[in-house]
Amino acid sequence: MTAAGVGPDAGAVSPAGQGRPPGRLAGLALVSLERSRQLTGPVAGVAAAVILFLLLQSDNFTSTLVVDMLVYAIAAMALDFLGGYTGLISLGQAGILGVGAYGVAIAEVHFFSPWAAVGISLAVVLALGLALGIVAVRVKGVSFVIITLALGQVLWGLAFQWVGLSEGDNGISVATLPTLGPFDLNDPLTLRMTVLLVFWVVALLLVLMVHSPFGLSLRGVRSNEARLAALGYRTGLHRYLAWVITVFFTGVAGVLYVFVNQLISPSTMDFSANGLFVIMVVLGGLRSIWGPALGAAVIVGFQQELSIYVTRWQTLMGLTLIAVVLFSPGGFWGLVRAAGRRPDALLARLRARQVTRPPPAPASRAPAQQGETR
Amino acid sequence: MAEFVAQTLNGLTLAGVIFLVSSGFTLIFGIMRVTNLSHGAVYLLGGYIGYSVIAATHSFFIGLIAGALSMAAFGLLLERTLITWLGRSEMSELLATLGLIYVLDDVALAIWGGTPLTINLPGVLGQSSTLPLSGIVYPNGRLFILGVSVVIAVGLYYLLRRTRVGAIIRAGVDDREMVGALGINVRLVFALVFTLGTLLAGFAGVLGGTVLNLYTGADSDILLFALAVVIVGGLGSYEGAILGSVVIGLVDNYGTAYFPAIAYSVLFIPVILVLLIKPQGLLGKPST
Amino acid sequence: MTAAQAPAPDAGSAAGPPALSAEHLCRRFRGVTAVADVSLRIPAGTRFGIIGPNGAGKTTLFNLLSGELRPTTGTVALFGRDITRLRSYRRVALGLGRTFQITRVFSDLTVLENLTLAQHGLSRTKLSPLRPWRSYGAMTTEAAELAGSFGLAGRLATPAAELSHGEVRELEVLLALALKPRVLLLDEPAAGLSPAERVSIMALLRSLPDDLTLVMIEHDIDVLRGVVDSAAVLHLGALVIQGSMRDIQQDDRVRELYLGRAAPGGRRRAGPEGSCS
Numbered sequence: 046m047t048a049a050g051v052g053p054d055a056g057a058v059s060p061a062g063q064g065r066p067p068g069r070l071a072g073l074a075l076v077s078l079e080r081s082r083q084l085t086g087p088v089a090g091v092a093a094a095v096i097l098f099l100l101l102q103s104d105n106f107t108s109t110l111v112v113d114m115l116v117y118a119i120a121a122m123a124l125d126f127l128g129g130y131t132g133l134i135s136l137g138q139a140g141i142l143g144v145g146a147y148g149v150a151i152a153e154v155h156f157f158s159p160w161a162a163v164g165i166s167l168a169v170v171l172a173l174g175l176a177l178g179i180v181a182v183r184v185k186g187v188s189f190v191i192i193t194l195a196l197g198q199v200l201w202g203l204a205f206q207w208v209g210l211s212e213g214d215n216g217i218s219v220a221t222l223p224t225l226g227p228f229d230l231n232d233p234l235t236l237r238m239t240v241l242l243v244f245w246v247v248a249l250l251l252v253l254m255v256h257s258p259f260g261l262s263l264r265g266v267r268s269n270e271a272r273l274a275a276l277g278y279r280t281g282l283h284r285y286l287a288w289v290i291t292v293f294f295t296g297v298a299g300v301l302y303v304f305v306n307q308l309i310s311p312s313t314m315d316f317s318a319n320g321l322f323v324i325m326v327v328l329g330g331l332r333s334i335w336g337p338a339l340g341a342a343v344i345v346g347f348q349q350e351l352s353i354y355v356t357r358w359q360t361l362m363g364l365t366l367i368a369v370v371l372f373s374p375g376g377f378w379g380l381v382r383a384a385g386r387r388p389d390a391l392l393a394r395l396r397a398r399q400v401t402r403p404p405p406a407p408a409s410r411a412p413a414q415q416g417e418t419r
Numbered sequence: 420m421a422e423f424v425a426q427t428l429n430g431l432t433l434a435g436v437i438f439l440v441s442s443g444f445t446l447i448f449g450i451m452r453v454t455n456l457s458h459g460a461v462y463l464l465g466g467y468i469g470y471s472v473i474a475a476t477h478s479f480f481i482g483l484i485a486g487a488l489s490m491a492a493f494g495l496l497l498e499r500t501l502i503t504w505l506g507r508s509e510m511s512e513l514l515a516t517l518g519l520i521y522v523l524d525d526v527a528l529a530i531w532g533g534t535p536l537t538i539n540l541p542g543v544l545g546q547s548s549t550l551p552l553s554g555i556v557y558p559n560g561r562l563f564i565l566g567v568s569v570v571i572a573v574g575l576y577y578l579l580r581r582t583r584v585g586a587i588i589r590a591g592v593d594d595r596e597m598v599g600a601l602g603i604n605v606r607l608v609f610a611l612v613f614t615l616g617t618l619l620a621g622f623a624g625v626l627g628g629t630v631l632n633l634y635t636g637a638d639s640d641i642l643l644f645a646l647a648v649v650i651v652g653g654l655g656s657y658e659g660a661i662l663g664s665v666v667i668g669l670v671d672n673y674g675t676a677y678f679p680a681i682a683y684s685v686l687f688i689p690v691i692l693v694l695l696i697k698p699q700g701l702l703g704k705p706s707t
Numbered sequence: 708m709t710a711a712q713a714p715a716p717d718a719g720s721a722a723g724p725p726a727l728s729a730e731h732l733c734r735r736f737r738g739v740t741a742v743a744d745v746s747l748r749i750p751a752g753t754r755f756g757i758i759g760p761n762g763a764g765k766t767t768l769f770n771l772l773s774g775e776l777r778p779t780t781g782t783v784a785l786f787g788r789d790i791t792r793l794r795s796y797r798r799v800a801l802g803l804g805r806t807f808q809i810t811r812v813f814s815d816l817t818v819l820e821n822l823t824l825a826q827h828g829l830s831r832t833k834l835s836p837l838r839p840w841r842s843y844g845a846m847t848t849e850a851a852e853l854a855g856s857f858g859l860a861g862r863l864a865t866p867a868a869e870l871s872h873g874e875v876r877e878l879e880v881l882l883a884l885a886l887k888p889r890v891l892l893l894d895e896p897a898a899g900l901s902p903a904e905r906v907s908i909m910a911l912l913r914s915l916p917d918d919l920t921l922v923m924i925e926h927d928i929d930v931l932r933g934v935v936d937s938a939a940v941l942h943l944g945a946l947v948i949q950g951s952m953r954d955i956q957q958d959d960r961v962r963e964l965y966l967g968r969a970a971p972g973g974r975r976r977a978g979p980e981g982s983c984s
Contacts, residue, residue, distance in 0.1 A: 134510070136517075180691055183698040187454045187509055188654065191646045194456075195690060198643040202683020209680065250837075258827045258843070259836040261816075265824050268813040275811075276828035276886065277799045286834075316639035317524075320517055327514055357529060363521030370515045371504060 075395050082388055094245070101237040110349055112237050114342045115244045116301045121325040121337035122251055123294035128323070129331035130255060131287045132267030133181075133189050137197030138322040141292050143204060143314035145170050145299020150217035150309050151210060159223035159230075163300055170296030174289045182284045185270075197319040204311040216310025219303050230304060240301050244338075247294055252334050254290070263287050324366050330378025339377050421555050426676045427669065432561040432630065434668025435568025439623035441645035441652075442575065442660040443616030449655030450591040450612050452509055453502060456516040458620055459642030460523035465490040465621025466628040466637075467531045470538050479541045483625045490621025491614050498613040524638065533635050538628035564626050571619070572661055579657055588612060644671070647686055651693045653703020662701060724787030726751040726890045726920035727803070732771055732781035734764075741767040742778075743944040751786075751889075754921045756931040756938030758955070760964060764944035765924045766808065766894060772922075773805040773892055774798045785890065799828075804888030808895045808924075810879045814868040818859055818878060821867055822850035825885035853881055857911050873904030877911060890920040897930050909933050928956070940964070 097115075101108045120142050128134035148166025149159075157165060177196065184192055204211045211217065222230035230236045254260050262283050265273040274280050303309045312318070321344055329340020344362070351358045373379055444458045455461075469486030473479055501519075505511045539545060540560040547558045579585035591598045591608055599605040623641075624633070631637065647667045652659025666689055674685030693701060725748040734742040742764045749755045757765050770776040772783055774795030782791045790798050795805075813821050826846040827833040841847055854860055857877055862870060867878060876896060883891055896912065897905045912934050915921065925931045931938060932952055939949040940961055948958050955961055 134513075180694045183694055187448075187513060188650070188698075190454070190513060191650060191654075192690075192694070195643060195646050195650065195687065198639065199684045199687045202686075203681065206683055207680050253837045253839070256839040256841070257836050258823075258832050258838075258840045259834050261820060261824055261827070261840050262833050264816060264820075265813055268815050269811055272811040272813065272882075273824065273828075274796055275799060275805070276825050276882070277796050278828055278833060279796075283834075315636070316642075317521070320520065323514070323517060357525050359521045359525040363518040363523075363525070366518030366521070367501070367515050370511050370518070374511070 072399060075392070075399060079392055079396070082392060085385075097241060101241055102234070104233055108237060110345065112240050112305055113349070114345045115240050116298055116305055117322075117325065117345055118338035118341040119244055119247050119301070120295045120298040121322055121329065121341040122248060122334060123291045123298070124322050125326045125329075125331060125333070125337040126251055126254070126263075126294075127287050127291040128326060129333070129337075130260065130267065131263040131284060133185065133284065133288070134323060134326075135193040135291070136190055136319045136323060137193035137195075137200070138295055139314045139318035140197035140200035141170065141173070141295040142299040142302060143200060143309065143311075144173060145296035146303035146309040146313065147204060147211060147217070147299075148296075149300050149303050150219050153219055153221060154217060159221050160225075163223060166300055167293070167296055170299070171289070171293055174292030174296075178285045178288045178292075181288055182281050185284075194316075194319065197314065198316060201311055201314040201316070204314055211311070214311060216308055216312075218308045220307065222304050236304060240305065243297065243301060247297065248334060248338070251294075255334065259283070259286070324362065326376075327366060328369055328376050330376030330381075331374075333376075333378040333382075336376050336378030343377070421553055424550075424553050425555050425557060426672055428557060428561065428565070429676075430669035430672030431665070432565050432668075433672050434664045435565050436623050436627045436631065437641070437644045437648055437668050438568055438572060438660060438664035439619045439626070440641055441648040441664055442572075442657060443619040444645050445649050445652070445655055445660045446588070446612055446657060447616045448649070449657075450588055451502070451609050452507070452512075453613075454509065454513040454516065455613075455616070456513060456642070457519040457523060458516075458616070458645060459638035459640075460520050460527075461490050461493065461617050461620040462624040462627065462641050463633060463638040464493070464523055464527055464624065466538070466624030466633045467527055467536070468621070469625030470531075470536050470628055470633060473538060479538070479544070482538070483622065486625035487618050487622035490624070491618035493621075494614045494617025495610060497617070498610050502609075502613065520638070524635070528635060531633075535632045535634035536628065537632050538625060540629050558630075560629050564630065567626065575657065584611075643686070644668075647690050649700065650690050651701060653700025655704070656700065656702040659700055659702035723751060724784070725749055726753075726786060727772065727922065728784045729768075729772065730782045730784075732768065732783065733779045734767055734771055734776060735779045741944050742771060744781075745939075745941070745944075745946045747939060747946070747949065749890075749920060749922060751920050752918055753937060754935040755923070756935035756952075757922065757924045757941060758926075758928065758931065758938055759941035759947075761926075762943070763941040765941055767944075768941065769805070769892055769894055769924060773803060799886060799888075802887075802889035803892070804883040804886050804890065805892040806879045806883050806894055806896060808898060810875050812867045812875060812878050812882065815866055817864050817866050818854055818870070819847070819850060819863040821878060822853055822881060822885050823847055825882045826850050829886060850885065853885055857881060857914075858907070871904075873900050873907060876900060876904070876908055880908070880911060884915075888919070890922065891915075893921065893923040895924050895926065897925065897927070905930065 097111065100111050120138055124135060124138050145166055148169045149162045152162035152165045153159065181189065181192060205213060222236065224230060228235050228239070230239055262273065262278055265278070266280050266283055270280050302313070325340035325344045326337045327340070328343060329338065330336025347358055347362055351361070355361060369376055375382065440458060440462050444455060447453050447455050465486040468489045469482040472485040473482030476482065501515055502512060505515055540563070544560050544563050547556045549555070550557050579589055587598060587603055587608055591605070598608070627641065644667055648660055648663035651666055652661070652663025667686065670689055671682070671686050675682040678685060727747070727749045729745060729747045732742055732745045733740070745768060757768065759765050767776065771778050774790070774793060774797070778791065782789055784790060785798065785801055785803055788801070790801065790803070813824065816824070823840055823846060826849060827840070832843060851860070851863060854863055859874060859877060859881070862874060867875065870878065880893065880896060897908055900908060909930065912921065921935070923931065923935060935952065937949070937951045938955055940947040940955060942964055947960050947964070948955060
């Protein structure tokens with residue numbers, strides 16, 4: 046939508062003594078409405094950024110909650126990249142997150158420095174993604190969901206049973222966080238700010254990727270993979286890359302997780318946790334960057350807050366997912382978009398009216414047209 | 420050697436229970452394209468209900484039937500409501516049944532609590548006998564499960580391969596629209612197959628409650644087995660469910676017995692192998 | 708056999724090899740011979756039709772030409788280069804484009820996004836992960852212009868699922884065109900269209916560049932008449948005749964096929980004229 050300047054006012058003769066022709070006013074009003082509509086997104090974004098920043102300043106329950114939400118949001122957004130955009134929904138996200146977390150923990154147990162631990166963990170996650178991707182891309186749709194579910198369960202089983210490595214059900218606690226010059230992640234505020242920063246970086250990267258030709262190709266994979274292949278794309282490669290990217294970002298979330306919670310145990314990776322990520326994405330809105338982040342916030346809120354008042358909050362969550370699938374498949378973000386469509390449509394109509402309104406003949410003394418009435 | 424035979428029998432017993440769960444799952448997917456992720460929860464719920472009925476009536480067999488029938492009824496209800504409302508979208512059905520897991524698990528937790536429960540077998544079934552040829556003393560209950568599973572597997576095979584109803588079901592797996600175009604009441608067939616699937620799962624739950632116990636998380640465990648079976652055997656293939664169950668049951672049992680540290684992941688080996696060699700499953704059809 | 712004695716100009720006389728040629732193409736499916744010993748030579752720049760009643764093997768022939776199917780025997784060549792062993796997307800890269808009778812567009816993407824995908828298909832930018840696709844000005848403009856030159860300029864932001872049937876067909880052709888093919892195979896582009904939509908798509912086809920070789924399957928001889936110069940008639944998988952439209956319309960066998968003028972003696976075809984070895 047471009048501001049086309051004021052509408053034609055030449056010859057829109059107004060009854061004498063009424064000052065400015067209504068046409069120009071209407072035109073200005075329309076322009077300012079369009080401008081403000083365009084700004085709602087960026088303004089909301091800036092507001093969210095500021096609010097998040099402020100919420101994280103003090104060391105209290107709220108900031109802990111928000112940090113949890115941010116960590117999960119990273120994993121959820123990554124999941125949407127693979128699931129919503131590429132069409133490959135993974136029920137193994139918690140497993141990958143767990144690998145990222147355990148990687149750091151186990152490395153530290155074996156006396157690696159925190160930074161080395163981070164490096165090792167991310168390397169392991171990447172290697173896992175590269176290796177498993179070869180198998181994972183051989184299937185699509187429901188089969189893919191099933192494979193990733195099995196993967197998640199197996200990873201959990203490993204964490205549970207390979208006691209020598211993972212210390213089983215007790216989990217591993219992580220005491221030392223990395224420092225980078227003046228930035229000591231052992232300081233809670235620095236840690237929270239780091240999490241916030243990583244969140245924005247990951248979100249930005251995902252936004253860029255979604256809008257890139259690669260991102261467009263992923264949407265094409267979901268939409269009609271056969272046709273995309275006929276256009277000369279190596280679709281298996283594209284799916285593989287999407288998988289590896291998602292796994293890597295999820296691993297990053299895992300590293301942050303273990304630093305924030307200073308503990309990793311198998312329960313972080315069980316079936317319920319895997320399902321929770323999918324719920325976050327669906328609830329928040331598939332095929333949107335911010336929807337899953339919103340969904341993560343809601344689910345974490347459910348878990349921490351709602352569970353206090355409602356013992357059967359898991360039932361509630363399951364029912365909510367069913368309700369969303371039945372009635373609002375676009376999730377919360379779908380509702381946000383729908384809310385935005387009506388003003389957009391209205392503005393488009395007003396703009397169309399402005400542009401098509403012909404300049405009346407100069408000699409005419411007809412009152413200014415108000416366009417078609419509806 | 421005796422140990423190995425005993426482990427093999429254990430594996431086959433496990434295979435029996437897994438078969439009962441996965442055959443229903445694969446038939447439901449095959450004919451309805453519905454991925455019922457709550458199938459594991461159905462298993463667990465059937466087991467819990469069986470447990471309670473046994474506790475009330477002191478009869479194992481009444482409990483067994485109760486577990487089966489209650490889940491059959493649940494399946495019918497589910498199919499007529501949620502599944503029908505969701506229409507044809509595979510992903511929606513998958514996601515909705517995912518949500519259902521949370522609901523069922525929570526309800527089960529509320530009613531039966533988090534402590535593991537075991538179902539005891541009555542009379543002679545609770546004892547052990549000496550097996551001929553090898554002199555191993557083996558629990559009768561497991562032999563019973565094995566026997567029942569084999570009987571049902573054969574019975575289902577007969578149903579699918581030799582009866583008209585079975586032919587319709589197999590045709591439906593191949594081509595849903597055609598079956599409808601032949602004037603057959605497809606909706607009735609759907610309801611029938613779905614109900615049969617959940618009945619089997621509920622039945623398996625009571626059986627499983629004797630050797631595998633009933634506990635929070637048993638549904639995820641059995642679901643994992645069932646999914647591994649359909650990956651190995653092929654989604655939608657009944658014979659694949661049989662084959663896959665035997666493979667997975669044996670592999671898992673040997674894994675747990677001989678490599679306890681990584682038992683869970685030994686399961687993954689046949690899965691990965693099949694995915695690399697024949698992604699649609701050993702007896703599965705190439706995906707369109 | 709009748710196929711080779713075609714009045715169509717022999718490929719060797721024109722400058723360069725024929726744009727598309729098939730030699731003794733055969734395709735069997737478990738006892739059913741769908742395409743039986745079909746040989747074609749389509750010179751560059753021609754508009755060529757493939758006609759035949761239902762079940763004649765036209766789409767199977769197309770699938771063999773475009774690479775969706777492998778022939779049981781026989782070869783396919785593109786500008787003299789043997790492409791029989793190449794998969795379909797490789798043939799696309801070599802300049803062989805194709806549309807499908809059941810349209811395969813990207814329904815949840817907009818028209819512009821559909822065409823942009825096609826544009827990027829030709830280049831390595833399809834894997835570019837961080838730069839917005841809209842910022843590739845040249846490609847996006849080209850996609851928009853392609854749509855504009857064939858009447859879809861106003862629909863660039865419309866999701867393909869919301870287009871009318873005729874517009875979807877046009878988009879289907881545009882997607883194939885975006886890849887800058889040298890030879891374009893069109894599978895019943897006018898099927899299912901209203902008369903007005905047919906006019907529209909025929910106009911689109913006629914306005915295509917002259918150096919683009921078109922091969923079109925069509926049922927309706929009237930539709931073909933306005934677009935193609937020469938054609939081949941298939942029946943039961945075999946080539947009945949290949950020639951100019953006028954020759955085809957005057958050919959006895961074609962008349963028999965289409966008008967059902969059966970000889971009183973009940974002469975029935977036992978099977979395809981050609982046969983696979």
